[in-house]
Amino acid sequence: MTDLTYNIETGILSGRIGGHPIRASAGSGGRAGSKVAGAVNPLLANNALATRIGGPGSRVFGPLPQGIYRLRLHEHKQNWIRLIPAAGTEMFDRNGFAIHGRGQVGSHGCIVPWDFQVMLRLCKLLKENEAAHRPDVTLKVFAQGTEIGKQLYTA
Structure with a gap:
């Protein structure tokens, strides 16, 4: 259980x-969370059928691959959380995922909460978790709903 x-x-x-x-x-992939008008790619953002899109040399990126991740505060970037894939999580030659706030680029697969206060709260709770020497917080990424892939056929 995560x-x-x-x-x-x-x-x-x-x-x-x-x-x-x-x-x-929150958004994931397709530049979701970008503060630049028109930057978000609606065919890729939060599209569970696009999790394989991305990787070395790619210019477009789908959402975070489904699986289990451990959360750790980023070593250098304030208010960033690293997502470390558990063994068995298929990454499709993609890496470097995080949870972070909105910005110019948006998401290349990272999870980007729409409200930055959520980011601050997550970081605070992770710090408390680490200080209490509890096990790493875990995250399950999955896809469930009636809209899976719909944006591929309606855009």
């Missing part, structure tokens, strides 16, 4: 860290 879940299709990040509830809307 502490948090992220449903690619609904864009909902939810669960508990140290007993504290988390529920937030």
Whole structure:
């Protein structure tokens, strides 16, 4: 059982860290979360059928691959959380995933909460978790819903 879940299709990040509830809307892939008007690619953002798109040399990127990840505070970037894939999580030759705030680029597969206060809260709770010497917080990324792949046929 994981502490948090992220449903690619609904864009909902939810669960508990140290007993504290988390529920937030977020984007993944297709430059979701970009602050640049028109930057988001609706064919890739939160499209569970596009998780293989990306990797070395790619100019477009789908969402985070489905699987289990451990969360660790980034070593150098403030308010960034590294996503470390568990053994058995198929990464499709992609790496470097994180949870981070919105910006010019947006998401190349990282989870980007729409509300930066969520990012601050997640980082605070992870710091508390590490200080208490509890096991790493875990995240399950999955896709469930009636809209899977719909953007491929309606865009």
